[in-house]
Amino acid sequence: xxxxxxxxxxxxxxxxxxxxxxxxxxxxxxxxxxxxxxxxxxxxxxxxxxxxxxxxxxxxxxxxxxxxxxxxxxxxxxxxxxxxxxxxxxxxxxxxxxxxxxxxxxxxxxxxxxxxxxxxxxxxxxxxxxxxxxxxxxxxxxxxxxxxxxxxxxxxxxxxxxxxxxxxxxxxxxxxxxxxxxxxxxxxxxxxxxxxxxxxxxxxxxxxxxxxxxxxxxxxxxxxxxxxxxxxxxxxxxxxxxxxxxxxxxxxxxxxxxxxxxxxxxxxxxxxxx
Numbered sequence: 302x303x304x305x306x307x308x309x310x311x312x313x314x315x316x317x318x319x320x321x322x323x324x325x326x327x328x329x330x331x332x333x334x335x336x337x338x339x340x341x342x343x344x345x346x347x348x349x350x351x352x353x354x355x356x357x358x359x360x361x362x363x364x365x366x367x368x369x370x371x372x373x374x375x376x377x378x379x380x381x382x383x384x385x386x387x388x389x390x391x392x393x394x395x396x397x398x399x400x401x402x403x404x405x406x407x408x409x410x411x412x413x414x415x416x417x418x419x420x421x422x423x424x425x426x427x428x429x430x431x432x433x434x435x436x437x438x439x440x441x442x443x444x445x446x447x448x449x450x451x452x453x454x455x456x457x458x459x460x461x462x463x464x465x466x467x468x469x470x471x472x473x474x475x476x477x478x479x480x481x482x483x484x485x486x487x488x489x490x491x492x493x494x495x496x497x498x499x500x501x502x503x504x505x506x507x508x509x510x511x512x513x514x515x516x517x518x519x520x521x522x523x524x525x526x527x528x529x530x531x532x533x534x535x536x537x538x539x540x541x542x543x544x545x546x547x548x549x550x551x552x553x554x555x556x557x558x559x560x561x562x563x564x565x566x567x568x569x570x571x572x573x574x575x
Contacts, residue, residue: 329396333360358494369497407510424507464527467554511541523553
């Protein structure tokens with residue numbers, strides 16, 4: 302399996318397929334690079350080089366005790382792009398991966414980056430604070446941590462079967478395969494990484510990161526996102542970006558790269574080619 306070793310000695314698994322302009326995918330919590338299968342096959346078929354890694358503690362990457370924070374996530378992504386010597390890359394991040402992409406570009410600069418897209422992403426800030434009154438109360442995230450620590454296997458069944466893909470909505474047609482694939486990816490990873498990762502994705506404030514970014518960024522968000530609520534995320538991120546474009550999807554759930562892959566892939570391709 303192809304891996305790189307970070308400066309703090311963590312083995313990070315990655316996939317690297319094809320040639321052409323690179324598109325680098327950053328997955329959401331608590332999943333793995335496998336969550337991008339549909340996108341990677343689509344863009345590979347369009348002549349792009351597609352790359353995705355398993356975040357530290359997730360998927361096939363090393364299950365280390367420490368470093369489950371946005372600084373390390375961004376630095377691990379930077380280590381991968383440097384190892385592969387990527388140039389003119391497009392970075393695509395879903396959910397927590399959107400935060401990773403934003404923090405990577407702000408922290409490591411734009412010399413290797415052409416564009417970015419963030420999908421149902423956690424920026425600018427998920428948790429409710431005095432300066433972010435529209436955020437979710439901290440006890441919501443405390444509850445996620447409690448469920449991760451006590452019965453992760455059941456929690457990782459209930460989340461995709463319900464709000465993650467909008468399968469709890471009237472008239473929804475749940476896919477057993479999608480639910481089980483989410484569970485499989487989640488259970489491959491480390492409980493410690495997932496527990497700490499909840500703090501990373503909910504309490505990191507990306508406001509200043511967003512302001513630093515100059516490259517074009519497509520902000521894609523569904524207005525029926527039950528995980529990262531629309532009003533306090535997508536529109537606010539687009540406003541903070543110098544060169545941001547907001548695309549709102551009526552009725553789309555948080556997991557829209559999977560359930561609405563045809564639409565998302567077409568819009569990503571149009572953005573990359575524009």
